[in-house]
Amino acid sequence: MKTKFHLLIFAIVILTGCQSKIADKSEIKAGMVKVTIMYPNGEGKTFDMDYYATKHMPMVAELLGESLKSLSVDKGISGRTPDDDIPYVAIGYLYFNKLSDYQESFGPNAQKIVGDIPNYTNIQPIIQISEVFKVPKKSLSDN
Incomplete structure (x- = not known):
């Protein structure tokens, strides 16, 4: 258990370093394109978060x-309540200025990226491409 905890901390440190290098390129703004990669939870499904965070996403x-322009990873820890199963074991986010930036960079690398999936999971990911939409921030003290 202690070893798993140390591996998780190591993965978070590595991924944070990877995220900070990419996040320095651009802040996330309205109008950007976000590619969301969701790994649904379920019976018999496996996911190696350490590999995903330290090898796959940096690749x-x-x-x-x-x-x-930016990337981030969520690790599922709970459903709606602490007793509910997590709906997704992990969710990855990739940010681009425009859809064509994603298409032109992913297309030539798709085989290598998709080919690496069996190294960390047996889950078929669900992909959603969205436009970032930001609502103006409202201070909680304005209520």
Whole structure:
């Protein structure tokens, strides 16, 4: 158990370093394109978060190059209540200035990126491409 905890901390440190290098390129703004990669939970499904965070996502960042403006990863910890199963074991986010940036950088690298999936999971990911939509921030003290 202690070893798993240390591996998780190590993965978070590595991923945070990867995120900060990419996040420095651009802040996330309205109008950007966000590619969301969701890994649904379920019976018999496996997911190696350490591999995903320390090997797969840094590889994706390198392959997508300058077109990738930011990335982040969520690790599922609970459903709606602490007793509910997590709906997704992990969710990855990739941010681009425009859809063509994603298409032009992912297309030539798709085989390598998708080919790496069996190294960390047996889950078929669900992909959603969205436009970032920001609502103006409202201070809680304005209520």
